[in-house]
Amino acid sequence: MILHELYFAASLILIVVGLYAIMSKRNIVRIVIGLELLTLGVNLTIATMGLRIINGSSSVDALAQSMVAISMAIGAAIAALALSLAINIYRHYGTFDVRKLRRLRW
Amino acid sequence: MIQVFTPLFILLGAAVVTVVVDPLFRRVGFREGSGIFASIAFFFALLFLGVEALKPPKVIAYRIFGSESPLTASLKLDPLSLYLSMIFCGIGLAASIYSIRYMILERETGLDRYYLLLLTLIAGMMGVTLANDFFTLYVFWELMAISSYSLVSFRKWSWEAVEAGFKYLLMSSIGSLMALLGIALLYGLTGSLGFDALQASLSSGKGLAADLSLALIIMGFGVTAAIVPFHSWLPDAHPAAPTPISAVLSGVVIKTGVYAMLWSLFKVFSPSLYGFGTVLIGIGVLTMTFANIVVVMQSDVKRFLAYSSIANIGYIITGIGLAAYVMRNYPSEIGVAMLALTGALFHILNHALGKGLAFLCAGCYIVRAESRDLSELEGIGASMPATTSAFGIGLLNLAGVPPLSGFWSKLFIISAGLAIPSDGVMLTATAIFILNSVLAAGYYLWLFQRLAFKKKAQGNSRIKEAPMLMLIPLIILAAACILITIMLNPVLQFIQTALEVVLG
Numbered sequence: 253m254i255l256h257e258l259y260f261a262a263s264l265i266l267i268v269v270g271l272y273a274i275m276s277k278r279n280i281v282r283i284v285i286g287l288e289l290l291t292l293g294v295n296l297t298i299a300t301m302g303l304r305i306i307n308g309s310s311s312v313d314a315l316a317q318s319m320v321a322i323s324m325a326i327g328a329a330i331a332a333l334a335l336s337l338a339i340n341i342y343r344h345y346g347t348f349d350v351r352k353l354r355r356l357r358w
Numbered sequence: 359m360i361q362v363f364t365p366l367f368i369l370l371g372a373a374v375v376t377v378v379v380d381p382l383f384r385r386v387g388f389r390e391g392s393g394i395f396a397s398i399a400f401f402f403a404l405l406f407l408g409v410e411a412l413k414p415p416k417v418i419a420y421r422i423f424g425s426e427s428p429l430t431a432s433l434k435l436d437p438l439s440l441y442l443s444m445i446f447c448g449i450g451l452a453a454s455i456y457s458i459r460y461m462i463l464e465r466e467t468g469l470d471r472y473y474l475l476l477l478t479l480i481a482g483m484m485g486v487t488l489a490n491d492f493f494t495l496y497v498f499w500e501l502m503a504i505s506s507y508s509l510v511s512f513r514k515w516s517w518e519a520v521e522a523g524f525k526y527l528l529m530s531s532i533g534s535l536m537a538l539l540g541i542a543l544l545y546g547l548t549g550s551l552g553f554d555a556l557q558a559s560l561s562s563g564k565g566l567a568a569d570l571s572l573a574l575i576i577m578g579f580g581v582t583a584a585i586v587p588f589h590s591w592l593p594d595a596h597p598a599a600p601t602p603i604s605a606v607l608s609g610v611v612i613k614t615g616v617y618a619m620l621w622s623l624f625k626v627f628s629p630s631l632y633g634f635g636t637v638l639i640g641i642g643v644l645t646m647t648f649a650n651i652v653v654v655m656q657s658d659v660k661r662f663l664a665y666s667s668i669a670n671i672g673y674i675i676t677g678i679g680l681a682a683y684v685m686r687n688y689p690s691e692i693g694v695a696m697l698a699l700t701g702a703l704f705h706i707l708n709h710a711l712g713k714g715l716a717f718l719c720a721g722c723y724i725v726r727a728e729s730r731d732l733s734e735l736e737g738i739g740a741s742m743p744a745t746t747s748a749f750g751i752g753l754l755n756l757a758g759v760p761p762l763s764g765f766w767s768k769l770f771i772i773s774a775g776l777a778i779p780s781d782g783v784m785l786t787a788t789a790i791f792i793l794n795s796v797l798a799a800g801y802y803l804w805l806f807q808r809l810a811f812k813k814k815a816q817g818n819s820r821i822k823e824a825p826m827l828m829l830i831p832l833i834i835l836a837a838a839c840i841l842i843t844i845m846l847n848p849v850l851q852f853i854q855t856a857l858e859v860v861l862g
Contacts, residue, residue: 329504
């Protein structure tokens with residue numbers, strides 16, 4: 253079971269780092285990278301959940317594999333859209349700094 | 359039995375075909391072509407759904423791929439998904455007819471992409487209601503989400519749309535990922551993603567991990583439903599989108615979040631085992647109170663309507679929460695839970711029609727007056743009588759003025775809340791609900807009298823009535839509001855059959 257916990261720890265670290273990057277970074281590209289790390293962490297969790305270890309021999313669940321593959325494709329689509337918006341923000345303001353935006357406050 | 363999912367395939371197919379036929383339409387100078395094409399697709403999808411709704415209620419499951427039960431992705435069709443699909447498709451049809459003229463008046467380009475995204479947006483929402491496992495639900499969920507991010511930032515020449523789109527994308531993707539994490543935990547606990555299999559294996563308590571995934575799912579789907587701590591994208595995103603898209607977003611997209619929450623909570627986790635009723639009541643009360651206080655300070659008509667959407671989400675969540683609360687604490691009073699859920703589901707329909715109508719009318723005013731500021735729109739109603747009558751019906755429906763159907767849905771939730779007089783939580787929630795409804799009725803009527811009857815501001819005299827093609831969807835939606843009020847009984851009966859599927 254030590255393998256499971258290792259993977260869980262890795263995905264938890266990815267999720268926390270991703271959330272931290274989104275919350276604290278000022279550069280839009282870094283925020284998008286944070287979003288990608290978050291996606292990776294969640295995908296790794298799904299893949300870990302599909303890992304079955306019975307009596308020492310491990311097997312993987314095909315459902316989890318296909319779900320991760322599709323989730324990665326969706327993540328890529330979101331990243332592409334986010335980066336295209338980042339380009340448009342750069343065209344409007346000439347900067348990637350979120351503090352310069354007029355309304356992007358939380 | 360794949361035929362019953364024809365509406366979904368019509369929309370997805372039409373989305374692909376739009377891109378192909380739009381250049382042909384443009385070559386012959388027929389710019390309205392792709393809009394008319396999309397409207398026809400919506401019409402036929404709605405027609406198929408209507409035919410299906412007239413048949414006796416049943417549950418149909420269809421496996422897309424995979425053979426054994428845990429390894430499948432499958433679709434289902436039951437009265438609840440039929441009911442919601444019809445609402446989504448109907449608002450989509452109205453928005454699409456409205457867009458034909460609106461997009462040309464606003465001199466927008468890239469109409470092929472616009473209709474492609476509108477079709478995939480509605481198809482994604484329909485898919486969410488038709489999904490029979492979390493895997494399929496998540497795929498359609500993201501189809502809906504990505505389309506709506508792109509549509510919010512469709513006017514990429516304006517700073518407002520780009521910023522609002524980015525904010526929406528960021529908050530909503532974090533929400534979807536949190537929901538996905540909750541789904542992954544559920545999968546790890548039970549080894550399955552199908553709703554029926556999950557329900558069976560979660561019927562005994564599963565401890566902390568199940569509670570954690572429950573919290574993640576409420577939070578994740580709650581971002582799209584705009585519950586209060588996670589609402590801040592909505593008042594930016596909805597006004598920045600083109601008006602027909604605002605109507606779709608405010609009318610139905612946020613309801614998809616409510617549906618996903620309702621379905622995963624009532625179907626997968628049983629309300630009698632997990633005590634999420636109190637949490638939902640708390641969220642609902644907080645949401646409506648906050649939104650109703652902030653809405654009065656808005657000076658932009660689209661922001662005003664956007665905030666009032668958040669308040670209405672609060673009413674619906676409170677209704678659902680009351681039902682879950684009753685099912686946990688008073689298992690013998692199942693009728694009260696039914697009443698609250700009927701009210702919540704009926705309010706989804708009323709708010710979709712009312713808010714869709716209000717947004718489309720506001721769009722007509724904005725096109726003619728070229729301003730979104732309430733003080734500049736004052737008294738514009740006198741120059742546009744047809745739009746104003748439709749706007750009045752929409753706002754009266756939202757305000758819950760008695761004969762209209764918006765009154766009945768609120769009444770159901772209130773009477774469910776008062777059904778058990780000894781319970782303090784339910785009484786407090788209902789008291790706040792009533793106060794909020796009164797406040798909301800007040801500001802809707804205030805908005806209406808300000809736009810319709812107040813003395814004209816200067817320079818309003820040359821404003822013409824909105825073009826005919828933009829008035830048609832307003833008339834359809836206003837007629838639907840009145841028709842539902844007249845046919846109250848059949849609609850309620852349909853909702854009740856739908857609920858028997860959820861509650862079992």
